Amino acid sequence: MSSPEKSPAARLPHHLVWIGLAIAVALGYLFGLGGDHIPRNGDELVYANIARLTAASGHWLPLHSAWDFMRNTKPPLLFWQAMVAGGWGEHWTLLRLRLPSVAYTWGIALMVGLLTWKTVRGDAGATSGNAATAAQRNHHAMTMGAIAVLVYLSFFTTYRYGRPYLTSAPETFWLFGVFFAIAWSPARLLASSWKFPLIAGLAIGIGCLYKSFVMVAPVGFALALCYQAVGARLAPWKLARPGIVADGVKVLAICALGLAVFGLWFAIDPQPGEVWREFVVGENAGKMNSSKGYFQTAFSGSSGILTILTGYFSNALFLLPLSVGCFVAAWRSWRQRQGTAQTISDAEKIMWLWLLALALVFMLPTQRSTRYLIPAMPALAVVMALYWHRIGRIWFSLTLAVCMIGLLAMGLIGYGAVRATQNPWVFSPLFWLFVAASALACLIGIFKKAWSRPVAALAGFSVLFALAWVTNPFNGELGRFRPETNALLKGQKVQVPSNFNGHFERYEFIIPGAKIVDYFAAQPVDYADVEGLFKTSRYVLVQRRIGQPPCTRCRIIDERWDLRSRQDENDGFMAALKTPETYWYAKEYLVEPLAP
Structure with missing residues (x-):
């Protein structure tokens, strides 16, 4: 008698379900990608402006901007990425500008999943003996790799900075990629005399060309720790050992090559002096100075050391308790291993060293931000997956x-x-x-x-x-003007509200082809002098709360819905609960003056 057929759910392997969920979540990053209201840093629009104007110049360099003081605020690779993706202005849409960021994020997630799979499979093989078959160990490792991907893609900073055009995904990909490679094959790569240092230096240089030459410092520190703690298997302070000079030369060579790649910017930019003044001195050296003094800023305010100490947790946001639980589980495991021959895998050790090095280095500047820790968030995702079953319920x-x-x-x-x-x-x-x-x-x-x-x-x-x-x-339709309105505004001067740098750039995507001119409105819904704007422009965009008219002596041409970006602090938390319709939403009107 034949056995009954298993249901499809029973036939579907457990690990394939998790891999399928990880792929579905990764694809979920495309949902709403081209919209104006995705989570992002407001500076995305500043850099979109720089990329658009540089593309309009027809040259890769120098960078162009609507502000003389805000041109060389990031290395050129970030802007070149947008220029190529946007077809040098021919296909200038938020979707096209953001797709490379998502591709980088997918690449990081793949590294996170693969490294977790390899590490778990190796640990299971070393500890399980004959308790499980090789296939079972592999399936379990694949499950944990998928969970690591889910964890990484569920970090709020991954979602916020791994999708917009202004993103941390590129430098995270290149910098974390170095430590992914070491963790994948530590013995071979740390013993490499020139091949790995060459590739690592190039990767770090590319990462710096997306972010800053400053990234050489935490990467170099982490590499030194890896050579010492993983390669030589000694405590960081035991420097009197054979091979220390050779390893030190490798680290210095990697860092020097990374700086040399970054230095190509100075070699090819027609205005290297401006790059030095605006980027090196203004954008980077300025973060080491403070009128209040180092120690006063270090132990008080939003830029204190506590920002870095808690940064990995706050970056996780909705997974914050889980990230704290991971550190607690890791601490307990370390206590249990004391006095025994047990140790953690080299891959896990390298992840911890990268987490540690990045945090320590970015405690030094007087300006501190949790964003500086984003390149190590993939390492946190790997570690959380490794301790998944040891984290308390x-x-x-x-x-x-x-x-x-x-x-x-x-x-x-x-x-x-x-x-x-x-x-x-x-x-x-x-x-x-x-x-x-x-x-x-x-x-x-x-x-x-x-x-x-x-x-x-x-x-x-x-x-x-x-x-x-x-x-x-x-x-979608609620947030757009009618096609005939966009046609009307082609080539026309339109005044738009803006309450921080670059906010007006969003209208390049909302009303493409119009000549955008911004006017400052700290709270756009409360801006009063609309009639004054008509003195210099026929068309004006005005935001108002629901039910409020845009102005008294004007004609409404079109209207659309908008999400408010910076609510009035006086409204408070209760306003979001009592009147969410006015707290989160506003009407934006396109108006013109009444005919005399």
Whole structure:
């Protein structure tokens, strides 16, 4: 008698499900990518302006900008990437400018997954004996590799800086790639006399051409630690050893080559003096100075050392409790290993060294930011996956609670959109089902042990995806002017509100072809002197709260919905709860003066 057929769910291997989920989340990074309202740093628009004007000049260098004081604020590779992706202005869309960032992020996620898979497979093979077959060990390692990818893609900084045009993805790819390579084959690469130092120096140089020559410092420090702690297997302070000179020469050669690659900017830029003045002195050396003094800034304010000490946790955001739990689990494991022959794998050690080196180096400047730690976030994702089953369940429950709060907040923002537009179908029923089901899964995971880890692996990205979904309608028809309006404004001067550097650049994508002129409006919805703007321009964009007219003596040509970027601090948290329709949303009107 033949055995009954297994169901498709039973036939589907466990590890393939996780790999499929990781691929789905990676593809989820494309959702809403071309929209105006994705999470980003406002400086994306500053650099989009520099890239657009440089492309319009028809030359790679020098860089051009709408501001004389803000041209050489980043190395040229960042701008060249946008110029090529945008077809030198022929296809200037946010989607095309951002696609290379997502490609870099996918590359980083692939490295995270592969390194975790290799490390877990090696550790399982060394400790399990005959308890599991090679295939079972490999499948488990593949599962953990997929979970590492999910963790990395669920970090808020990955989503915020791994999708926009102004991104940390390129330098993270090239710099983390060096340590990925060492962790993949530490004995061979650390013993390499010239091949690895050559490739590593070139990779670091490319990373510096995206970010800054300053990145040589933390990378060089981390490499020195790797050669000492992994290559020589000695404590960092035991420098009196054979081979220390040879290893030191390799590190210096790698750093020198990285600086030489970065120095090509000075060699090919027609205005090297301006590069030195604006980038080296203004953008980098300025971060080492403070009128308050080093120690006063180090131990107080938003730029204190505490910013760096807690940076890896805050960068994780919705996975913050889980990242804290990882450090706790790692500390307990280290305590348990003391006095025994047990040790961590070389790959894990290299990840910790990169995390440590980056944090220590960026405690030195007087200007500190959690963004400086982003290149080591892939290492944190690897470490969190390695300790996944040793992290206490309380940390998973806390993570699920944070994610549930985030999902409820997305629901509140969606409710505000319904009230603002007076359209109950502004979101499809699938959006509300997704938010409700995800929040319910988090709630069950808090109390049901078997659900805690699987749901936590997906909960962080569910909040990020809900955020993309709740803003998506305003990237579409609701957030656009009519095609005939865009045709009317072709070549016309249009005054637009702007409340920080480069904010006006967004209108190059909203009303392409118009001549954008900005006017400062700290709170665009409260700007009063609209009639004064008509003295220099026929067409003006004016933002208003829902139900408020744009002006008294003007004619409305068209209107669109916008998400408010910088709310009034006086509104406070309660305004977001009581009146989400006015806290998050505004109407933007295209107006012209009444005919005399």
